Amino acid sequence: MKKNRRQRLGQACKNIKKRFNESHNYIRTLIVHSACPSARLYKYKATNSHLMMLVGITLSLRPKRVLELGVGYGTSTLSLLEGVYLTEGFLDSVDTEELFRCPDIFKNHWKFHKSDSVRFLKNAKDIKYDLIFIDDLHEEDHVALELKLIEPLIDKSSVILLHDSMPRSVPEYSFNKNFGVASVIHSLPRDKWEFSTIPVCNGLTILRKIV
DSSP states (O other), X not given: OHHHHHHHHHHHHHHHHHHHHHTHHXXXXXXXXXXXXXXOBTTBOTTGGGHHHHHHHHHHHOOSEEEEEOOTTSHHHHHHHHHHHHHTOEEEEEESSOOOOOOGGGGXXXXXXXXXXXXXXXXXXXXXXXXXXXXXXXXXXXXXXXXXXXXXXXXXXXXXXXXXXXXXXXXXXXXXXXGTHHHHHHHSOTTTEEEEEXXXXXXXXXXXXXX
16 A cells, blocks of 8 residues: 555656656746846736746645636746646636737646636636636726635635735735725635735735635
């Protein structure tokens, strides 16, 4: 029994090493832009400090299904794709515009949904997401509705990441109406949700439903 378990773990490690070697150019790119966040990646730099963080969180959770709301030029998408590629998971990305071109190596682990997030979430049925990254419209009503619609799609082991909880005011939370992420987070009942924020690059909040 123990021998079989060791063999399975050994094979899993071999698979990850193989995939790492296949995708090392993308990991190198993500490391460079995480270390030098002012350098633009795909014409964008707002999430650069979080790029390897997103890879690391994905590797730690080993999610089977990941959801990304808000793609833009695809900097966060590339990080999430690297994570799901290494762990053999799958990423659904949602945006109203398709600006990101998925590298061929990741195509079997990714699907782009051309839609606004609310419409997508309303139509999502019989899907359970282990990890969700939210970085789209930051208006308070919109973020609150997203979280409401996400609730049936998660359980207590799921993790939600929300970017821009501290825009223009790091390391303080911003409660500006146009950046309503922080307002929504702080209005959540503490007996139902727990959260912590990494206070760099406009803030990345890690949120989990505990009941």
